[in-house]
Each structure stands twice: as structure tokens, then as C-alpha cells.
Amino acid sequence: MTLAGRIALIALLFLSCALSPARADVADAQGQNLEVxxxxxxxxxxxxxxFGHDAIELRDTVSGEEVDxxxxxxxFDEKNFFLNFARGRMHYLMDAEPTTDEESYYVQVGRSVTRQRLALTPQxxxxxxxxxxxxxxxxxVGYNYDYYIDNCTTRVRDALDRALGGVIKARLTTMPGGMTYRQQTIRLMSAQPWLMLILDLGxxxxxxxxxxxxxxxxxxEELQKNIRxxxxxxxxxGTxxxxQSEDLLSPNRLDVPPAAPPDLRVPLGIAGLLVAVALVLTWRRARFAYATLGSVFLVFAGVAGLLMLTLWTLTEHHSAWANANLLLFNPLAFVLIRALWRSRRNLAASRLANATVMLQLIALLVALLFHLLPGVVQQNQPWVLFxxxxxxxxxxxxxxHKQIQ
Structure with a gap:
């Protein structure tokens, strides 16, 4: 069924429930007969x-009807979906399905399913x-999605908190979290290392x-843990x-994400040292290889810088704004590519190339000094080491070489 068809079906369900008050189901059940x-x-x-997923289940204990x-x-078929996604304007929708239909998919693909029955009053x-x-x-039904502050879980969390008069927020805001957004992101994305590195860099x-x-x-999984x-x-x-109860309805049959985020400092630091050694050795013995390897690094630095600059200035991805990795990788890298190939012919770098290198070294020093300042600072040590x-x-x-006059 298409998404438009699903929305139409939900609207018809809502309308039919509103027009049939005598029907015994979730939509018109008495509060004392609703299990949340x-x-x-x-x-x-x-x-x-x-990142996982969750839902609110309502069950009418009289009719037995269950809705997630x-x-x-x-x-994906939304007009300009991918353009809006790139701009940080992601449109998500609410949905409702019979519990059996909803949960059967997750059981089939091997994802765990846990039910926590909650103590809500009938009202x-x-x-x-x-x-x-x-x-x-x-x-x-629609909302503007944000990865961290307005997603499928925060909407569930907020709906429950609203019904409970704010007791969840009052409790959880007094409890420290275990990780940052970055740490949780790279922990959960570690099964796809290439994507994990892109997200950490961005x-x-x-x-x-x-x-x-x-x-x-x-x-x-954090909401599940924290509401306990x-x-x-x-x-x-009293309180x-x-x-009230927690039941594992279906066990996990997939690889479990690590409990802690991987430490990227060692692998990226080693990668940076290997690239540096290769640049020095090839400069001495194989200038074409030196120019090629150096160009690959500079193109990476320039493209990464352009993308980070675009995310900061032209999109609503606020989690990517003011990225300190721009001090490490930026579009100025493109200026140096010509100097690499001149070096292959044993020609000295131009004043512009030397000035660009000096500016980049100053930017590196600033990136290092940021970590000596008090307060919150971007945790980009792995990329500094690279x-x-x-x-x-x-x-x-x-x-x-002597500078060209």
C-alpha cells in the first residue's frame, strides 16, 4: 500500500470510530479498559x-484490540525528498497499525521487541x-524531523510525558546521560565504518x-532504560x-552494537602517520607517486571542507554547524595541487602555495589550542591526529626547494 493510501486508511479509521461510539475498540474504549x-x-x-525504533501500544482489555x-x-516519493534531506528539512509522519502487523516485521528480520506496560490512570x-x-x-500527522531533538523516539517520549503531566521529564532531567550525541552516533554506526567516519567528521x-x-x-534503548x-x-x-512490567516479546538475532563507542584516535592517528611517511618517501624516490598521493589527500581535504562549509552555511543541519574540522580540511587545499605536480619536475612551490601551507599550519595550531580552552570543545582529536x-x-x-621569486 502506498503512503497516501495508508494515510487515507488511517483517516477513515478515525472517522469510522468517531461515527460509531457504540463500537468496543481502542478508539472509544473507556479509560479503565485501556492498557498503555x-x-x-x-x-x-x-x-x-x-538507532532502533519504538511505538506506543494501546490495548482495549475488553475487545482485545491492540494498536501501535x-x-x-x-x-522517498515525496517531492524534492532528497533535496530537502540534504537541506535538513526532513518530513516524517505518524502512523498507526494493528500491533500484530507492526511487530511481525521486526520479529521476521530478527530485531528484538520489548514491551513495557505503563501505569497510567484511566484519565x-x-x-x-x-x-x-x-x-x-x-x-x-506530519512533522519536521531532527536526528537528535525531534525524532520518532522523542515524539513517543513527549506524548507519554504529556499524558503523565510531565513526570518523565521532571525525573530524567535530573539524571546525567551516559554519552554525548557523537558518542552514541559512532557507537551505533560502527557496523558501517565508512559511514561512521563520515558522520564523525561532519x-x-x-x-x-x-x-x-x-x-x-x-x-x-535509552528511553526504555531511563523510564525504569x-x-x-x-x-x-505514595508512589x-x-x-509495571517488562517483557521481551522477541529476542534479538542480529549483531549487537557495542556498549561503548570505538576510540578513533589510534586508527586515524596511525593512518595519518602512514600517509605522512609515504609522502616523504615518495618525494625522495618516486615523484609521480608523491604527486598522486598528495593530490588524493588534498582533494579529500578540499571536498570535505566544501561539504562541511555547505552544511554550516546552506542547510538546517545544526549539528554540523561551526565544525572545527574546517581548520583541518578546507577548500584552500585545492590551491596546493598544482604545487605538488610542479615539485615532480623539481620546481619550487610558488609564494601562494607557501603562504597557503603556512596558513594551514596556523589553522592546525589553532585546532590544537582549542583543546586547551575550558568548557565544551568539539571532540575531534582523531581527525587532528590524522x-x-x-x-x-x-x-x-x-x-x-627555494621559493620562486
């Missing part, structure tokens, strides 16, 4: 599934149900701010756990 659960799906194999509400729908359960069906209306200082448990609950600490009133002057020996090797080779 948080459903958490483990990470999948495809890169957009690596989630906020993770997107449409809170009915209010949550009404909000979710209101949210399903065509005029309310994330700016926003991704390195310390998080509390409320913010870190942008991930399904939340409590609600028991109606008799009780928000999570870039530093490469640029030093290039600067050394350029200084082996």
Missing part, C-alpha cells in the same frame, strides 16, 4: 535502522489515546555537549514505578 505500553524495537542491519502508534514514517490513558488520534489527522561541537537522561532518550527510574502516584499518597602528520609532511616537502 511502550514498545521498543532493537537496532536493525540497514543504516537508517541502526509510531512516528517513524517517511516517503491519563484516555487523554493519551485522544491525543494520538488527534495527531493522526491529516493536518497533524558533526560539529553541538554533538559534544553533555546530555542528561531526558536528552539522551532520543534513542529507543520514573515513578508516578499510586493514588494513596509506584511507572513501568591531519597533523599529513600537513607537516607536505609542508616539509614544499620547503625543500
Amino acid at each position: 505500553s511502550l514498545i521498543t524495537y532493537g537496532p536493525g542491519d540497514i543504516y537508517w535502522e541502526r 502508534f509510531n512516528y517513524g514514517m517517511f516517503n 491519563q490513558a484516555a487523554a493519551l489515546r485522544d491525543f494520538l488520534f488527534w495527531n493522526l489527522r491529516p493536518e497533524n 558533526l560539529g561541537p553541538y554533538a559534544d555537549h553533555p546530555l542528561n537522561a531526558w536528552q539522551e532518550s532520543f534513542l529507543p 527510574a520514573a515513578t508516578v502516584s499510586n493514588g494513596h499518597g 509506584m514505578p511507572l513501568v 591531519a597533523l602528520p599529513c600537513w607537516l609532511a607536505l609542508a616539509w616537502t614544499f620547503r625543500q
Whole structure:
């Protein structure tokens, strides 16, 4: 079924429920007959599934009807989808499906399925149900997606918190988070190293701010873990756990993401040293190989710089703004490519090339000094360790000839 068809079906379901008040189902069940659960799906194999997924399940204990509400729908066929994605204007949709249909897919592909039954009062359960069906209306079903602060999990988190009168946020904002946005991202994307490195290079200082448990609950598994600490009133002057029971409905059959993010400093530092040694050796013995290898590095630096600059100035990907890696890789690298090939013919670098190298070395020094300043700083040490020996090797080779007058 197409996405438009699914939305039309949801609208018809909502309308039929509104016109049939005597029907016993989730849409018109009494609050005391509604059971509310948080459903958490483990990470999948495809890169957009690596962060996991979740849903709110409503069950009518009288009719037995179960419906999963989630906020993770997107449409590749949307007009200008990929252009909007590049600009950071991603449009996602809410969806609702019978629980059996929703969960069967995750069971089939081997992703874990966990249900946490929550302690909501009848009034809170009915209010949550009404909000979710209101949210399903065509005029309310869409939202502007953000990876970290407005995604399929934060929408679920916020809907539950709204129904509970803010008790989840009040509790979780007092608890420290375990990792930053960057650490969680590279941890979950480590199964695709090339994509992990691209994301780590492209994330700016926003991704390195310390998080509390409320913010870190942008991930399904963190929300699942963190709400275990939340409590609600028991109606008799005391409190009780928000999570009344937790059941693993289907075990994970896929590779489990690591518990901690990989340390990229050693592999990138070694890679930078290898490139630097290769540049020096080929400059001495194989000038064509030197020019080729140096050009590959400079093209990488220039293209990476252009992309980071574009993300900062022309898109709404605020997690990529003010990226300190621009001090390491930037479009000025393109200026030096001609000097490399002149060196192959034993010709000295021009004044412009030497000035560019000097400017780049100053930028490297600034990048290093940033890590000596107090406060939050972008955690780009792996890329500093990669870039530093490469640029030093290039600067050394350029200084082996007299400057052209």
C-alpha cells in the first residue's frame, strides 16, 4: 500500500470510530479498559535502522484490540525528498497499525521487541489515546524531523510525558546521560565504518555537549532504560514505578552494537602517520607517486571542507554547524595541487602555495589550542591526529626547494 493510501486508511479509521461510539475498540474504549505500553524495537542491519525504533501500544482489555502508534514514517516519493534531506528539512509522519502487523516485521528480520506496560490512570490513558488520534489527522500527522531533538523516539517520549503531566521529564532531567550525541552516533554506526567516519567528521561541537537522561532518550534503548527510574502516584499518597512490567516479546538475532563507542584516535592517528611517511618517501624516490598521493589527500581535504562549509552555511543541519574540522580540511587545499605536480619536475612551490601551507599550519595550531580552552570543545582529536602528520609532511616537502621569486 502506498503512503497516501495508508494515510487515507488511517483517516477513515478515525472517522469510522468517531461515527460509531457504540463500537468496543481502542478508539472509544473507556479509560479503565485501556492498557498503555511502550514498545521498543532493537537496532536493525540497514543504516537508517541502526538507532532502533519504538511505538506506543494501546490495548482495549475488553475487545482485545491492540494498536501501535509510531512516528517513524517517511516517503522517498515525496517531492524534492532528497533535496530537502540534504537541506535538513526532513518530513516524517505518524502512523498507526494493528500491533500484530507492526511487530511481525521486526520479529521476521530478527530485531528484538520489548514491551513495557505503563501505569497510567484511566484519565491519563484516555487523554493519551485522544491525543494520538488527534495527531493522526491529516493536518497533524506530519512533522519536521531532527536526528537528535525531534525524532520518532522523542515524539513517543513527549506524548507519554504529556499524558503523565510531565513526570518523565521532571525525573530524567535530573539524571546525567551516559554519552554525548557523537558518542552514541559512532557507537551505533560502527557496523558501517565508512559511514561512521563520515558522520564523525561532519558533526560539529553541538554533538559534544553533555546530555542528561531526558536528552539522551532520543534513542529507543535509552528511553526504555531511563523510564525504569520514573515513578508516578499510586493514588494513596505514595508512589509506584511507572513501568509495571517488562517483557521481551522477541529476542534479538542480529549483531549487537557495542556498549561503548570505538576510540578513533589510534586508527586515524596511525593512518595519518602512514600517509605522512609515504609522502616523504615518495618525494625522495618516486615523484609521480608523491604527486598522486598528495593530490588524493588534498582533494579529500578540499571536498570535505566544501561539504562541511555547505552544511554550516546552506542547510538546517545544526549539528554540523561551526565544525572545527574546517581548520583541518578546507577548500584552500585545492590551491596546493598544482604545487605538488610542479615539485615532480623539481620546481619550487610558488609564494601562494607557501603562504597557503603556512596558513594551514596556523589553522592546525589553532585546532590544537582549542583543546586547551575550558568548557565544551568539539571532540575531534582523531581527525587532528590524522591531519597533523599529513600537513607537516607536505609542508616539509614544499620547503625543500627555494621559493620562486
